């Protein structure tokens with residue numbers, strides 16, 4: 001590469017760094033059902049609520065954007081059901097189409113783009129260690145596009161072992177080779193069934209053995225979350241008392257820890 005090309009690349013990169021104010025947080029886990037969409041939407045709600053409170057200017061584009069890249073457009077169905085005045089973020093779904101996210105990310109009004117992704121069990125079994133295992137598919141291309149610009153990944157795991165291997169795979173095979181910082185989020189701790197926290201402590205120990213950074217406390221399993229999608233509710237709309245308050249606090253903690261990592 002000539003010196004002039006190197007210099008122009010450096011200038012382009014510097015210009016990008018100045019222009020891009022948004023941080024991209026990708027919620028990713030190879031296995032389905034660990035809570036990616038629930039975490040993406042509610043963390044965006046908590047981050048968006050704080051931004052609205054501190055910003056005060058509701059006429060401008062929202063500083064927080066929730067984006068969904070799955071083909072089904074899960075996020076859209078959820079967010080479209082939320083009352084407009086209760087939605088403290090903008091949302092967009094790409095349905096795995098490329099080139100939609102970059103324009104949002106480079107919009108100077110945006111501060112946080114929280115991206116919900118689909119599971120990706122259909123990986124390339126022959127991919128060598130350190131090589132991209134995502135294979136060839138529309139989902140794989142959409143994932144690669146967001147991973148390219150990700151500043152942080154949130155990786156959900158459950159106390160039940162069913163998601164542990166996929167959590168490790170996501171971190172070791174997808175995030176670490178790309179140098180993307182990550183934060184493990186324990187979801188679905190059942191305070192009723194796991195009263196003495198035996199299962200919770202097992203998953204915490206498993207995460208800590210691997211030196212993975214994690215949100216200190218889990219998101220608890222509450223029925224209120226199960227109906228949030230069909231009811232079009234966000235944790236920021238939950239009541240400020242009883243279980244609903246606890247449920248809301250769990251996501252506030254995720255949003256706060258996420259901010260500390262950025």
Ligand SMILES: Nc1ncnc2c1ncn2[C@@H]1O[C@H](COP(=O)(O)OP(=O)(O)OP(=O)(O)O)[C@@H](O)[C@H]1O
Nearest residue numbers: 032033034035036037038119188220221222225226
């Ligand atoms: N903390 C929780 N308490 C109760 N229910 C939860 C909790 N987190 C997620 N759920 C429920 O578990 C199911 C799976 O969650 P979600 O859809 O967020 O997972 P996902 O990782 O996005 O799944 P997919 O890979 O299929 O997109 C949903 O029915 C959701 O309502």
Ligand SMILES: [Mg+2]
Nearest residue numbers: 036037074117
């Ligand atoms: Mg989902």
